[in-house]
Amino acid sequence: MSIRVGIVGISGFGGGEALRLIAGHPSFDLVYAAGEGSAGSRLVDRFPGVPQALADLVIRKWDPEALPDLDLLFASLPTGASAEALARVPEGVKIVDIGGDHRYAPGWTYGLADVWPEQIRGKTRVANPGCFPAATLIALAPLLAAGLIAPGNIVIDAKTGISGAGRGGGGSFGYAESNENLQPYGLLQHVHMPEMATTIEQIGGGSAAGLVFTPHLVPMTRGVLVTIYGRGSATTAQCQQAARAFYAERPFVRVTDRPPQTKWATGSNLAFVGYAADPERDLVIAMGAVDNLGKGAAGHAVQNANLICGLPETAGLEGAPVWP
Secondary structure (H helix, E strand, O other), rough: OEEEEEEEEEOOOOHHHHHHHOOOOEEEEEEEEEEOOOOEHHHHHHHHOOOOOOOOOOOOEOOOOOOOOOOOEOOOOOOOOOHHHHHHHHHHHEEEEEOOOOOOOOEEEEEOOOOOOOHHHHOOOEEEOHHHHHHHHHHHHHHHHHHOOOOOOOEEEEEHHHHHOOOOOHHHHHHHHOOOOOOOOOOOOOHHHHHHHHHHHHHHHHOOOOOOEEEEEEOOOOEEEEEEEOOOOOOHHHHHHHHHHOOOOOEEEEEEEOOHHHHHHHOOEEEEEEEEEEHHHOOOEEEEEEEOOHHHHHHHHHHHHHHHOOOOOOOOOOOOOOOO
């Protein structure tokens, strides 16, 4: 099977990671690449290491009404830049939106693939979760589903690598400002809060009131680590058992007995989750580690694309993480 694929936003970090994965995918044939500042360039001019078969593909200026014959489009555009344009893509083209405009939007399926794969299969419009929600919700889902923690008053402390801001991040997310530095940002009203609260309520069956989420920028290129504090009387063993049962048939989630590390996931679509609990203090700690460009963006997007195209979920995603 050959599925004709396009990527818009090819020059950004998310689009570039999607290119890397699609180039090695057994069923996806990249026939269209679009960007703004890179339009007119060949792929090899922007990505010197691209496979020779794709080297001369010319990056086009993004125009949703001038697409070639495509089966599937990956959109990796900044939040606020995709809603209007993707509405003009022909209905026959399946879309996975890596950006933030369509999470829980009408007509779109929220693509939390490791938790709700059956809700994604066969759909034509899928919105990828953000990188923080991917790490957070994968760690929380087994606990919420089993009633081991309350859905309210959850506190999320998150750390992310600099590439999470995208190639155009700049400003305080640049190297000079981030190196040898640690900074919180997006306090109290981060853009990922609504999708996390909505999903927590759907899985946990109760209000997510009191949710606190504080992200921090750390001086590394890739990776997200979340440490989550919830209220419940479960033991560590019960949390681990619930997670192993919940993810028993899921290929990309690894439940670990020790605190997960971002390096374990680098360059992969894996998510590592771990737990620690103190019933006497009514405290449960959940931890999640992902690559923000893998499970947090392009890897998750390819996983969603496999589901909507009826392919094996692991197609093109079985490579091992990069270590060290």
